[in-house]
Amino acid sequence: MRNNIIWALDRVFITPLEAAIMATGRRPFWLRSNPIENRISLVVPCYNVAKYIDQFMASITSQTTGLEGVEVLLIDDGSTDSTPDIAKKWASRHPQHIKYHRQENQGLCGARNTGLSLATGDWISFPDPDDFVNHRYLQFVDRAITEGSSKDASLICCNFIRYYEKSGNKRNDHGLKFRFGNGRKWLRAAELGDFMQLAINSAFLRRTDVIRLGLTFDKKIVPGFEDANVVNRYLINLPETRVAFLPEAKYYYRKRADESSLQDTARTKKEFYLNQPKYGWLSLLADAKETRTEIPKFIQRTVLYDTIGHFRSHLKRPQALGILTAEEKEQYKQTMADAMAYLSPELVENTELPGLYEDLRVGILNLYFGEKRAYTNAYITRYDDQKNMMRISMYTASDAVNPVIRNDGFEVHKSHLKIIRNTFVGDTFFYEIAFWVPVVPGQYTIELEEGAAQFRLVGKSFNTGITTKEILAKFGKKPTHQGIKARLAARFNDAWLLMDRIDKADDNAEHFYRHLMNKNDGVRYYFVLNRDSPDWERLKREGFNLIAFKSRRHLAALQRAKYLISSHADAYIRKPFSIAQLRDAKYKFLFIQHGVTKDNQSEWFNHIMPALLATATPTEHESIVNPHSDYHLSDKEVFLTGFPRHDALLQLNQERKTIFVMPTWRENLGGKVILPGVRALKPGFEVSEYVTRWSALINSDRLHDLAMNHQLRIVFCPHPNLAKHLDAFKRPPYVETVFVDRIQSLQPLFAEMAVMVTDFSSVAFDAGILNKPVVYYQFDRDAFFSGHIYRTGYFDYHEHGFGPVALEEPDVIDAIEKAISGSEAPQYAERRRETFPFRDGRSSERLYQAVLSLD
Structure with a gap:
């Protein structure tokens, strides 16, 4: 009972009080000081981190060790916000231990290199000022260093915990968290096995060894892997030393709410594709081969782990490579191949890494080694309880794979076949073959001419077959409806x-x-x-x-x-x-x-x-x-x-009263989500090409004269994200503005259009079904498709569009004039007629019958 009371008091009163005191950078007086035995330098690269640096510095100055023996070097890399003032404030509070140094902007690597040259500690770390650490962080690190003195320790790796700024939650969900399970571990640098270390912000290195080996941060590698390049070149040159992984020393890595960190924005930069693989992976692999003859497994795993992000990113959003020229894409593709040539296919086949799933294993083995998996896995991914069918999906190197599915020995009919080709920079990576089969009582087996195959369901392999009972155990739960009467x-x-x-x-x-x-x-x-x-x-x-x-x-x-x-x-x-x-x-x-x-x-x-x-x-x-x-x-x-809405649209009285201007949104202009479906705008929106171009069009004297001569009104319908930013467009008084969110329906507005002016919006199809002219204003076509959430599909605006495509304002107005005067090219009206097979008012009934057919 007494222990429970003490525990409750600690949780409700003492712990929050300690947190409040430490947030100011002070250590509660009742926490015993544990001065460190080893001199430690913390090099902190700072660039426009005024929003975060106080929390980081408070977590350092409130350490249970105190600051004796600790050197904090705040390297201001040319900040343009109030970072310098805040950094100087902390330096003035602790002048013996915190030093402020300002330089012209040299980037993250340049700031770290400066700090490295100024540091004097025996051990060095490079924490980031938008992160923070546990109040016993340095205490645990110092103990490990002292313990490791008899083990010839060279690297101390700390527990990497994600802090989600938006929610305020701390989660131990990093992909490499297994390194910190089951207590502290000491491993030989030559034999890390499945362990690895990429981040240097949560690691401590012997400074004299870093200097002796001539290691610095390569500015060409940014963004990403500059840490891993230094840490792992350090390790391959110190094979007989020891590496510690400390679960108790917690480093909190901030996932910024506005997604503005270097890691968050890395994939928007050419260097991510051209420099990171070439100067990050290849230089490390080449050094490892030269130094150790055979590249250690942990080095191969480190590089393979980093490539996973590239493969996943490309599979998810191949249009992101739109920022590269054709020559640069070939360079990127070749660098990836050069890096893969250093790796072992056995490693790809058998090693376990976060994100290295069946699709990537098949793809890497196929594209870079010309090999296949020992087993082809057939994944049971979905079950349709209405039609009693299951979906089976397989990843293969060929599109000619034709599996035979049997139930109790009898072949089962496959239907709804899909053969999806997945590529990497234009080359075939792997195929996904998917189909549906009926579910009936019995045992299912799979046969392939190409080799062995097995079923997979919920992470479990069934290499001799799977029963219907086992399948339904996963998909056939009965509802209990908890929480509602x-x-x-x-x-x-x-x-x-x-x-x-x-x-x-x-x-x-x-x-x-x-x-x-x-x-x-x-x-x-x-x-x-x-x-x-x-x-x-x-x-x-x-x-x-x-x-x-x-x-x-x-x-x-x-x-x-x-x-x-x-x-x-x-x-x-x-x-x-x-x-x-x-x-x-x-x-x-x-x-x-x-x-x-x-x-x-x-x-x-x-x-x-x-x-x-x-x-x-x-x-x-x-x-x-x-x-x-x-x-x-x-x-x-x-x-x-x-x-269904087209049924209603076609019933309205069609008129010719307006020039209707309705541009779509641009992802690159949006910031964080502030409401469902609504985003804030990024700085500089008011002077963006998007605002400049559309403002010029609706303010055009020629467009105004054209509208007056044809007795038409000009209606501007901006995207809902722009509702609070209309002043940027400087609309003339004769332009009517309508918002989707503020009117009952757009359909009457569509019905009275003489012509629609849009860019990439599918709203043009509403004009198309009404057989009304469209003009596409696409001044930023290349940028739009390289940055938006989708990529070009079957629809080509020049070949299939319902009107002409214009890149410049005069051409837009020329096209509008032809449309409203009845002199548009005849192919556009023909396309509008041919695109829609249904103008019979029965779309809702067809949809109803489609829903019924699901049973």
């Missing part, structure tokens, strides 16, 4: 929930719901929306059965619903409650899209994997279901139905 939840058994955005309706879900209201099929239909939405009362008066978003009824409905049907697929719509709350929910997500998919959005769709995807045009449909497309979706899930 059964009677309340029962109201929503097998209900269909529909929603558009959380704050606004009038998209495909609203129009589809209106169609469903006339059905007498015994199904319960509900529409989800924020209660404070301006559409709530309108839909309520019309008889919509409304559920407030994130309400108790919303949770109850999701726990029992059969389908969630939405025109938007953001995570907060698909999964608005916690995993625990929706643990037993069985609803399937049906995506009826906000607009026509014209670009390659396979990354996003493959993540969402809706049970149904509604499409509006044959070319859109084919681009997704084609067996060789990049999409995991097949004709099992994708239906050509048309859009």
